[in-house]
Amino acid sequence: MPFDNQRVDVSGVDDRRGRGRGASVALGGGGLGIVGVIVVILINVLGGGDASSLLSNGATSQGTGESAAALSDRCNTEGAIDRYEDCYVIKSYNEINEVWATQVDSYVAPRLVFFEQATGTGCGNASSEVGPFYCPADKSVYIDLGFLAALQEQFGAQGRYAETYIVAHEVGHHLQTLMGTEARVRAAQGSTGDAQALSIGVELQADCYAGAWSAQANRAGNFSITERELDQALNAAAAVGDDRIQQKTQGRVDPERWTHGSAAQRRQAFLTGYQAATGSACASFVP
Numbered sequence: 001m002p003f004d005n006q007r008v009d010v011s012g013v014d015d016r017r018g019r020g021r022g023a024s025v026a027l028g029g030g031g032l033g034i035v036g037v038i039v040v041i042l043i044n045v046l047g048g049g050d051a052s053s054l055l056s057n058g059a060t061s062q063g064t065g066e067s068a069a070a071l072s073d074r075c076n077t078e079g080a081i082d083r084y085e086d087c088y089v090i091k092s093y094n095e096i097n098e099v100w101a102t103q104v105d106s107y108v109a110p111r112l113v114f115f116e117q118a119t120g121t122g123c124g125n126a127s128s129e130v131g132p133f134y135c136p137a138d139k140s141v142y143i144d145l146g147f148l149a150a151l152q153e154q155f156g157a158q159g160r161y162a163e164t165y166i167v168a169h170e171v172g173h174h175l176q177t178l179m180g181t182e183a184r185v186r187a188a189q190g191s192t193g194d195a196q197a198l199s200i201g202v203e204l205q206a207d208c209y210a211g212a213w214s215a216q217a218n219r220a221g222n223f224s225i226t227e228r229e230l231d232q233a234l235n236a237a238a239a240v241g242d243d244r245i246q247q248k249t250q251g252r253v254d255p256e257r258w259t260h261g262s263a264a265q266r267r268q269a270f271l272t273g274y275q276a277a278t279g280s281a282c283a284s285f286v287p
């Protein structure tokens with residue numbers, strides 16, 4: 001996965017790691033995550049061992065208590081994107097913003113917040129167990145890297161490009177906020193709309209945006225991918241399907257409680273965006 005040679009830009013990053021645990025309260029309304037349920041089994045995984053040992057590729061997340069300048073220096077050393085998980089995620093975030101800035105009028109990048117265990121957000125207090133998520137109220141993507149690694153491990157969403165897909169999905173929610181889709185859907189859910197179908201449509205559209213970005217970044221050569229990495233993204237999209245997660249966490253599949261779509265739907269949504277290589281191909285997911 002060759003990257004372009006632009007510097008890793010940490011200016012949009014809010015690094016809250018190493019600032020204590022905060023209140024461990026689950027996220028309130030408004031947050032849009034990559035998964036539909038609070039993943040109870042992961043709490044056990046994290047409670048029983050050191051989550052950092054689960055980081056893929058033996059990479060470290062580092063960064064605890066580091067200043068922005070130190071983070072920037074570290075992420076811009078030779079090989080840092082391959083070596084450090086956080087630098088890789090920041091590079092992904094940079095490239096995702098770069099593409100959307102060329103296509104969305106007055107695009108403003110979301111903030112990228114790294115936290116551990118729990119943190120306050122514009123959508124209420126959030127604990128890691130909700131998984132990576134986007135908060136429309138403060139236009140920020142929240143990620144606990146240790147928990148992300150555990151999530152990937154637990155659900156078989158392996159590979160680094162799976163992480164890129166997750167960041168791109170969350171930035172997809174940011175696009176929905178910028179373009180008014182989120183407000184429109186929220187209003188429809190509050191009135192006569194089918195709240196579940198709308199929720200699934202919003203999530204599949206975010207997957208589609210992730211695919212559209214992926215194809216564009218690949219073609220432009222800023223974030224080239226191989227077949228193997230495309231597979232990692234497609235597998236990750238399927239791994240966080242509601243049916244897979246329900247089967248894993250409760251031993252049965254209950255479509256009436258789906259919020260994000262099935263494995264097959266999520267995989268297909270990513271592929272729809274990827275094959276079209278344009279965000280406009282994702283419009284039809286949300287009425």
Ligand SMILES: [Zn+2]
Nearest residue numbers: 032033034203
């Ligand atoms: Zn989502």
